Amino acid sequence: MRFTGIIAPLLLVTSNLFAQTAPKTEDIAAIKGQCGCHDVSFLYAETFSPDKTYTFKDRYTAKGTEWVFVEEESPTKLVIQHLLVVSDSMIVKHWREDWLYQNTSLLKFDQNASWKREKLPASQVKGQWTQKVFEVDDSPRYEGSATWIHADGRHYWESTVDAPLPRREYTKRTDYNVMRRTNHHEIRPDGYIHEQDNDKIIRTEAGDQLLASEKGLNTYKRTDEKECQAAKDWWSKNRAYWADVRTVWNELLPKRDAIAIKGQVKGSVLSRELDGLAATAQKPGYNSATSQQIIRQTIEKFLK
Numbered sequence: 001m002r003f004t005g006i007i008a009p010l011l012l013v014t015s016n017l018f019a020q021t022a023p024k025t026e027d028i029a030a031i032k033g034q035c036g037c038h039d040v041s042f043l044y045a046e047t048f049s050p051d052k053t054y055t056f057k058d059r060y061t062a063k064g065t066e067w068v069f070v071e072e073e074s075p076t077k078l079v080i081q082h083l084l085v086v087s088d089s090m091i092v093k094h095w096r097e098d099w100l101y102q103n104t105s106l107l108k109f110d111q112n113a114s115w116k117r118e119k120l121p122a123s124q125v126k127g128q129w130t131q132k133v134f135e136v137d138d139s140p141r142y143e144g145s146a147t148w149i150h151a152d153g154r155h156y157w158e159s160t161v162d163a164p165l166p167r168r169e170y171t172k173r174t175d176y177n178v179m180r181r182t183n184h185h186e187i188r189p190d191g192y193i194h195e196q197d198n199d200k201i202i203r204t205e206a207g208d209q210l211l212a213s214e215k216g217l218n219t220y221k222r223t224d225e226k227e228c229q230a231a232k233d234w235w236s237k238n239r240a241y242w243a244d245v246r247t248v249w250n251e252l253l254p255k256r257d258a259i260a261i262k263g264q265v266k267g268s269v270l271s272r273e274l275d276g277l278a279a280t281a282q283k284p285g286y287n288s289a290t291s292q293q294i295i296r297q298t299i300e301k302f303l304k
Contacts, residue, residue: 024101027129027148030155031078031099032070033187037228038220040066044168044196049212056212060168066094066220067228071239076101079246083231091234093242095141096134103130106143107259109162111177111203114260114304115140129157131183137271138245139261139299140253142181156186162201176200176211194218241281244288245274248295252303260304270302 044060065085072079082094102125107115130145144159160182164170178201186193196216202209253259261270277294280286 024127026150026155027101028078030148030150030157030187031080031129033155034080034185034192034220035068035070036191036220036222037225038066038068038191039223039227040064040221041219042216043218044214044216046212046214050210054212062168065223065227067231067235068220071096081235083228083235085228085231088230091231093136093238095136096138098130098132098134100130100132102126102128103145105254106130106132106145107140107253109140109142109164109178112260113164113263114258117257120145131157131159131185133163134249135271137274138242138249139270140259144183154186156184158182158184176202178203178208191220191222193220238278238281240286240288241278241291244291245295248292248299252296252299262302262304265301270299273298 040063042060042062042064046056046059049056067083067085069081070078071081078099080097080099082096084092084094086092102122104120104122104125106118106120108118109115125145128145128147130143132143133141135141142161142163144161146157146159148155148157160180163179163181165173165177165179180199180201182197184193184195184197186195194217196214196218198214198216200211200214202211263269274295277291277298280291
């Protein structure tokens with residue numbers, strides 16, 4: 001009994017420490033739960049517009065095979081890369097997502113391929129993970145911070161952020177310029193779902209106006225790993241180059257409080273130029289330092 005006054009506080013401290021660290025282990029398991037070779041279906045449908053004269057666009061559906069894997073990992077950061085398998089001879093470097101624990105610096109999308117840096121207090125992001133989503137050329141797309149929830153057998157993460165138009169629409173539509181995305185990632189035994197509730201926003205100096213809302217559901221269902229072997233082979237040949245591209249972006253982005261990217265320079269787009277440079281990674285004598293210098297010069301041409 002004489003030790004009660006000492007043991008009780010120690011038990012309380014131990015309990016509090018466990019409460020703080022245990023969810024993080026579950027968080028990392030959930031983030032990694034997105035990995036694998038997947039059959040993917042993409043479904044989108046516009047659901048509402050405040051304008052009674054608005055003509056709803058056709059529903060969008062697509063299917064594909066995608067390899068999702070951890071490319072980099074540290075105790076507070078996971079880099080998840082997506083590769084789209086079009087065929088055994090055609091692999092597309094798809095989007096990338098970085099997950100950062102208790103991150104306080106985010107790029108907030110404004111409009112017209114421009115972002116502004118947003119600083120969050122540490123108290124606001126305690127226990128949260130930032131999902132930073134990047135384009136196929138590893139340029140910024142959108143970033144959001146939220147808490148992974150593990151309850152009633154479910155594991156999910158959800159945030160609402162502004163983003164550029166999705167690739168399925170940005171070359172086809174000019175009637176809105178911001179997509180406000182509510183992204184819901186939920187891990188399932190056979191893969192995961194990326195559910196979306198999106199608002200298509202017209203942003204002007206006068207403010208934001210809702211054009212239409214849509215529902216999206218991307219379902220990732222694991223399939224035989226052999227279906228993604230071509231993607232694995234492709235990445236082994238191209239990994240060094242894209243690691244250099246990430247390195248350059250990771251050096252350039254933190255130095256800027258605002259980012260703006262030109263759509264074209266002399267008729268060319270950034271993704272096309274970076275893809276063209278990727279061929280050098282497969283040549284004998286590839287030099288990372290030289291590659292990064294060329295990559296940096298290429299990216300800087302497109303930064304306003």
